[in-house]
Amino acid sequence: MIIAKKKPMEEIIEEVKDFDKILVFGCNECVTVCEAGGKKEVEVLASALRMYFMTHGGEKEIFEKTVERQCDHEYLEEIRKDIDNYDAIISLACGVGVQFTAEKYLTTHLIPGVNTVCLGANEDRGLWTERCQACGSCVLAKTGGICPVSRCAKRVLNGPCGGSTNGKCEISKDVDCAWQLIVDRLKALDKLDDYEKVAPVKDWSTDRAGGPRTVTREDVNI
């Protein structure tokens, strides 16, 4: 899922201080699971903003709403009837939701309430870690199911680099060396010989390098 992190309150306050009617707008999907932008976080942020403006003069109306998904037309339509009530929307969805909402409601100011961090997994309570960078051409079949693109700080396809020490990355003792994990997994699969197959120069045109990406499916487009 998409992992996001709450923006500092100060930053949000700075962005919204000139608006009077503000919707705090949550999303029920990924940001709910990573506890950054679901219904609960909407309530807490809205309450905090109300208290901030109560104690700092500004008279504001703060509204709350959380929809199933901000990355889908039909759910975003739910706020259309009330859209004129808002001067600004603080969207707690990922960058996709923020933009999709902005595209739909052209004349309403949109402010992101979270920083979108990565595509990751719920590794532990309160710990979310990156697993994918959406490079657009998956190499996991060749790397023991562990991704060197997202999990190696240098996205080395023929790794490890010289900085791998005791299974950790040179950038931090808290970061696993992706290539240590790959070697360990290849060993467990009894495929360590595959390590010596050289990964060719990668086609990064399917990555962000190739420009905004689109998936078009004629078979489901009716």
Place this chain on the structure above:
Amino acid sequence: MRLKCPTSFRIVRVPCTGKVDAIHMLRAFEKGADGVFVVGCMEGDCHYNQGNFRARKRVEQVSEILEKVGVGGDRIKMFNLSSGEGPLFAEYSIEMDTKIRELGPSPIKKGKKVKNANAA
């Protein structure tokens, strides 16, 4: 046991402090409470294993928010005691009452008054 407690607070009973969410505490402040204290079981004695630990984390979280929005992080505190410790409960309630009186009324109340005056 007839113990003297301040009359300044209202008790909201919950089955476990783990039930207390950040928004419950924030709402109390938003509605004008000058302080909130959360009283849970002794750490390690939770019937739901981690309820009171969750509560402690949430109290910390709310305290940070209150500090940032100008209400003051000292207005909220978590206490732990066992169900047989009535006198300790009384002691904690006095401690909290004294503390809040020192801090004075919540700035939210002032904000509300200004707002009502403007409306009138």
Place this chain on the structure above:
Amino acid sequence: MKVNTQSNLEKVLKAGHLGVTSECGPPRGSDPEEVKEKGSLIKDHVDAVNVTDNQTAMTRMSSLAACVHLKLMGIEPVLQMVTRDRNRVALQSDILGAASFDIPNMLCLSGDHQSFGDCAQGQNVHDLDSMQLVQTVRHMRDEGKFLGGDDIKRPPKIFVGAAANPFADPFEIRVPRLAKKIACGAEFIQTQCIYNLDKFEEWMKQVCDRGLHEKTFIMAGMTPMKSVGMAKYMKNRVPGMDVPNEVIDRLAGVDKKDQAQEGIDICVEAIQRLKEIEGVSGFHIMAIEWEEKVPEIVERSGLYPRPEV
């Protein structure tokens, strides 16, 4: 053995001599005199001089420019190139730029992560990795083509090397990783600094068992210790470095003022021992900000004078 380039280093190695290289880090400024001075200190005692590419991710004068300064002084450079800062367009372009000055050697590296340097907030590129960069140089030289497939007018004639760390993790792939670099086309290898000679010899034996020493020239990396403090720092702080306690104890066992000389002695003794090891084709002496000591090390190790080939 067929010589592919004008590289003196290639000729020395292929003639069966032990090769000697050293390194020179470009300055953090635009004064070329620093590079020239470092170069002139060592030029008679080495076959070629590596010029580092923004090592430890600290912004410095470009490796290519510093190489040109050395080349114009008649010193043969080894252009170090990291994949951290340039994509395949820039890498190929710089390879051609180097070849235009007839810089005949290159060492392909991934480069330290930018978080170590002065631009920790910068992007990194890593369009290619170090092995793919080796492949790229070989492709440009041997096929005379760009990665995109077009012909190159006057392809670069460059002798290509890569780095290896005999002590790196994961240990299972220390030798396979070297094999992979050779398969990509690395003609010479410069290793990480060696202090643990026993462990290096063990690695070398495995390398020879696979016959890898016949497919590339392995130059053992040597860095003299200036003090016991430096030894401890290398042991504890530098990733992938294996400094045995004996080295630290030996340095600690002499007066502070004699530690530098002791460090040189340790280095010379190590070279003398490794000279006799099968598979060692030469030495890469990295005297960090201590270039003036390179002549002494080379002479005392019996590697002077350098052969004329």
